Amino acid sequence: MSFTAMNTSAPRIWGFKADAEMRAAREAGWSRADLAWERLMERALAEEGAGRPRQAVRLFRLTDVLARVAFPAADLRRAAAPANLAVLQFRAGAPAAAEQLQARALRVWVAAEGQVACMHIAPRSRSSLFHLRMEALHRDTYHANLKTRVGRIAAETGETLRSLTSGRAALHRHASRWRGEKPTVFDGTRKVLGACLLLLDK
Numbered sequence: 001m002s003f004t005a006m007n008t009s010a011p012r013i014w015g016f017k018a019d020a021e022m023r024a025a026r027e028a029g030w031s032r033a034d035l036a037w038e039r040l041m042e043r044a045l046a047e048e049g050a051g052r053p054r055q056a057v058r059l060f061r062l063t064d065v066l067a068r069v070a071f072p073a074a075d076l077r078r079a080a081a082p083a084n085l086a087v088l089q090f091r092a093g094a095p096a097a098a099e100q101l102q103a104r105a106l107r108v109w110v111a112a113e114g115q116v117a118c119m120h121i122a123p124r125s126r127s128s129l130f131h132l133r134m135e136a137l138h139r140d141t142y143h144a145n146l147k148t149r150v151g152r153i154a155a156e157t158g159e160t161l162r163s164l165t166s167g168r169a170a171l172h173r174h175a176s177r178w179r180g181e182k183p184t185v186f187d188g189t190r191k192v193l194g195a196c197l198l199l200l201d202k
Helices: 005-011 020-027 030-050 053-070 076-091 095-115 129-137 141-163 175-181 188-197
Strands: none
Touching: 005 076, 020 030, 030 053, 030 076, 030 175, 030 188, 053 129, 076 141, 095 141, 129 141, 141 188, 175 188
């Protein structure tokens, strides 16, 4: 299925109308696919949380296709949908299918782990001129600290991906942390955190 075909078949889910968030994302250099992927993942997680796993599976599959069509091979986001599908397959009593999806998610994750070190960090909105000046004066330190923090979250996600079909309780929280961790700016940290946190809490 082409990206164009997916766009026309599910316009409300993709959210491709010229809303304010899409305009802001486009002005910041995001593609429409970047924001569409994030919105689809959020919608799929909401469906699963509302007790509608079949709808969640359909949306995760759409998101998986979108990621493979629109994102480069070394993009952490390409691991998220197969990881979520692996969890749902395991819950549904299909361990072989779950393990195949888990293996694909892990291959992507291992190949793309370097994305954290080179992610683009946009300036944040600050509540005062003082904080804005401090960020400007100490940008390298600020960026290094942010990359360290995001790197720790990515390491936790790697641990989660390796345990998807173990049957053990979740090691870390992911989807439940997304709202608090979601950056307000459209940059590389938001893409990486989306890949790390738009995952089912087992």
